[in-house]
Amino acid sequence: MSKLCERSSGSTPKPLDQPGFTRRRLALSGNGADRAAGFLLTALAFLLVGRLEGCATYHPEPLDAVKTAQQLGSRSLANPELCRYLGANMGANLPTCPPPQWSLAVLTLVGFYYSPDLAVADARVREADAAVITAGAVPNPTAHVGPQFREAISPNFPPWGIGSFSLHLPIETAGKRSYRIAEAERLADAARLAAAEAAWGVRSRIRAALLQYLLDLRERDLSAHEEDKLAQVVRLFEQRVRAGAASQPELYLAQSSLQGAKLKFIEIVARVSVDRNILSAALGLQALGGVAFSWPGFDSPHGQSRLSPAEIQHLALLNRIDLRRQLAQYAAADEALKLEIAKQYPDINLAGGYSWEGGENIFELGPSAVLPVFNRNQGPIAEAEARRREIAAQFLAMQAGIIEQSRTALARYRGALGALEAARSAAELQAKRLGQARRAVAVGESDTVALAQAQLQDLSGQQGLLDSLTNAQTALGALEDSIQRPLDDGDVGSFTFPAALRDTRQAAN
Numbered sequence: 001m002s003k004l005c006e007r008s009s010g011s012t013p014k015p016l017d018q019p020g021f022t023r024r025r026l027a028l029s030g031n032g033a034d035r036a037a038g039f040l041l042t043a044l045a046f047l048l049v050g051r052l053e054g055c056a057t058y059h060p061e062p063l064d065a066v067k068t069a070q071q072l073g074s075r076s077l078a079n080p081e082l083c084r085y086l087g088a089n090m091g092a093n094l095p096t097c098p099p100p101q102w103s104l105a106v107l108t109l110v111g112f113y114y115s116p117d118l119a120v121a122d123a124r125v126r127e128a129d130a131a132v133i134t135a136g137a138v139p140n141p142t143a144h145v146g147p148q149f150r151e152a153i154s155p156n157f158p159p160w161g162i163g164s165f166s167l168h169l170p171i172e173t174a175g176k177r178s179y180r181i182a183e184a185e186r187l188a189d190a191a192r193l194a195a196a197e198a199a200w201g202v203r204s205r206i207r208a209a210l211l212q213y214l215l216d217l218r219e220r221d222l223s224a225h226e227e228d229k230l231a232q233v234v235r236l237f238e239q240r241v242r243a244g245a246a247s248q249p250e251l252y253l254a255q256s257s258l259q260g261a262k263l264k265f266i267e268i269v270a271r272v273s274v275d276r277n278i279l280s281a282a283l284g285l286q287a288l289g290g291v292a293f294s295w296p297g298f299d300s301p302h303g304q305s306r307l308s309p310a311e312i313q314h315l316a317l318l319n320r321i322d323l324r325r326q327l328a329q330y331a332a333a334d335e336a337l338k339l340e341i342a343k344q345y346p347d348i349n350l351a352g353g354y355s356w357e358g359g360e361n362i363f364e365l366g367p368s369a370v371l372p373v374f375n376r377n378q379g380p381i382a383e384a385e386a387r388r389r390e391i392a393a394q395f396l397a398m399q400a401g402i403i404e405q406s407r408t409a410l411a412r413y414r415g416a417l418g419a420l421e422a423a424r425s426a427a428e429l430q431a432k433r434l435g436q437a438r439r440a441v442a443v444g445e446s447d448t449v450a451l452a453q454a455q456l457q458d459l460s461g462q463q464g465l466l467d468s469l470t471n472a473q474t475a476l477g478a479l480e481d482s483i484q485r486p487l488d489d490g491d492v493g494s495f496t497f498p499a500a501l502r503d504t505r506q507a508a509n
Contacts, residue, residue: 072286073286075114075284075285075286076285076289077098077102077110077285077288077289077291078098082097082110082113082114083097083098085109085113086106086109086110086113089109090105090106090109093105094106098291100292101292101293101294102291102292102293102294103293103294103295103296104206104207104210104295107206107210107283107293108202108203108206108207110283110284110285111202111203111205111206111282111283111284112199112202113284114283114284114285115198115199115202115284116284117198117201117202118195118198118199118202120198121191121194121195121197121198121199122195124191124194124195125188125191125192125195127191128184128187128188128190128191128192129188131184131187131188132181132184132185132188134184135177135180135181135183135184136177136180136181136184138177139170139172141167141168141169141170142167142168143165143166143167143168144165144166144167144168144353145165165353165354165355166351166352166353166354166364167351167352167353168349168350168351169349169350169351169352170347170348170349170350171347171348171349171350172347173342173345173346173347173348174342174343174344174345175342176339176342176343176347179335179336179338179339179342180335180339182335182338183332183335183336183339186328186329186331186332186335187328187329187332189328189331190325190328190329190332193321193322193324193325193328194325196321197321197322197325197484200321200484202282203486204477204480204481205282206279206282206283207477207480208282208477209275209278209279209281209282210279210293210295211473211474211477212275212278213272213275213276213278213279213293214293214295214298215466215469215470215473216268216271216272216275217272218466219268219463219466220265220268220269220272222459222462222463222466223261223264223265223268224265225459226261226264226265226456226459227258227261227262227265229452229455229456229459230254230257230258230261230456231258232448232452233254233257233258233449233452233453233456234251234254234255234258236448236449236452237250237251237254237449238251240449276288298469298473299469301417301420301469301472301473301476302417302420302472307410309406309407309410312406312407312409312410312479312482312483313403313406313407315406315483315485316402316403316405316406316482316483316484317399317402317403319483319484319485320402320483320484321484322398322484323395323398323399323402326391326394326395326398327395329391330388330391330392330395333384333387333388333391334388336384336387336388337381337384337385337387337388339384340377340380340381340383340384341377341381343377343380344372344376344377344381345372346369346370346371346372347369347370348367348368348369349367349368349369350367351364351365351366351367351368352364352365353365402482405482406479406482406483408482409475409478409479409481409482410479410482412475412478412479413472413475413476413478413479415475416468416471416472416474416475416476417472417475419468419471419472420465420468420469420471420472422468423461423464423465423467423468423469424465424468426461426464426465427458427461427462427464427465429461430457430458430460430461430462431458431461433454433457433458434454434455434457434458436454437450437451437454437455438451438454
């Protein structure tokens with residue numbers, strides 16, 4: 001059929017009585033034979049021509065590595081198509097585009113728009129949808145025309161004639177087609193859920209990358225302040241050493257601390273650059289440019305601290321996308337088992353034919369079927385049953401793992417919140433001590449060295465608070481991953497891109 005389809009796109013099919021199909025016009029003796037042969041050939045010709053008009057044609061889509069690299073390099077947050085996509089999904093929550101500050105929710109949608117992982121997942125969904133069409137295809141009938149040539153024949157008759165014409169119409173039984181369609185539909189559902197998993201993976205990577213970037217920015221600022229204060233301490237000790245009020249070892253210790261702070265600052269600056277590249281890659285971009293970010297609840301990641309283990313487990317078992325995908329795969333395996341059981345019953349092949357021999361018209365009509373004598377499809381049925389049991393066991397194992405993961409993530413999150421509150425109290429205490437040191441210097445009860453040391457202790461308290469905040473935010477991200485649901489206020493709650501915007505999103509890739 002592919003050759004016939006290709007031929008139909010370039011030329012018009014030739015009538016059956018033209019040269020190129022037969023050397024001479026087919027002929028039979030007797031008016032009845034002529035009418036029968038002409039009718040059968042004409043019907044076959046109209047059937048073929050009518051079906052060939054609906055053939056698909058090939059459209060080349062060459063893949064050029066240079067061109068795709070240029071397209072990747074041209075991606076940006078100021079893309080008008082991206083703004084339309086964000087507006088369609090954010091609505092009133094996105095008054096201007098590009099926004100002055102990019103939140104996690106908006107960045108997640110940017111990742112959905114540009115993500116190559118989602119492009120792959122979407123292609124697999126389209127492939128699964130096409131498999132549903134394949135599963136619903138009705139078997140085509142087959143036709144056979146056998147010309148005859150006789151050497152010893154009466155001069156009144158041409159040597160060429162139709163020897164036989166047969167038509168076979170296959171008929172599937174026992175509902176095989178419906179089971180095949182149902183299996184393909186369940187696999188298509190699983191492909192859509194796999195796309196949703198890929199979307200959650202995009203969101204999770206964006207959150208982790210943005211979190212690390214913002215944390216390292218804060219650590220860079222703290223390190224810069226620490227370097228400034230240590231440089232001030234070194235200058236003070238140099239003055240004291242010259243005045244004989246301090247020893248040389250004290251100066252060396254201060255200088256060593258300053259060198260360590262300088263090294264730490266250089267490392268953090270390099271890490272911030274790496275973080276920005278990682279965030280760009282998570283968004284599907286090559287560079288971010290000069291953009292600002294916002295995370296309103298960044299310093300208080302305790303909005304969901306009151307969730308109980310039972311509530312977390314309930315959310316995980318209801319919301320986990322991989323669990324729902326496993327259920328869809330189980331449903332597909334169940335339909336596959338039904339199909340294999342139905343294959344025990346043979347299909348029917350309705351055959352009809354006509355032949356002319358010795359001046360007689362011979363018509364044939366009769367069904368045929370494969371006799372299930374030597375096997376009743378036992379092997380494929382056993383394989384399908386084993387496959388269904390395997391997926392069921394995988395589902396139970398996945399459930400048990402999800403329960404353990406969600407409970408552990410909640411426990412770590414609560415522990416990290418407790419440590420965060422303790423670190424915040426310690427930082428507040430250091431801030432009070434710094435205030436006292438400033439007042440003491442103001443009234444002449446202390447010197448600048450003591451004030452600089454108090455400032456360094458305050459920076460140490462802020463560093464401890466930042467470390468605890470890092471642990472709390474990381475634990476919150478792990479808790480979200482355990483239930484595959486965002487817990488930050490204002491974050492997106494759906495992780496499948498709208499079907500109406502799929503073509504627009506694909507154009508970016």
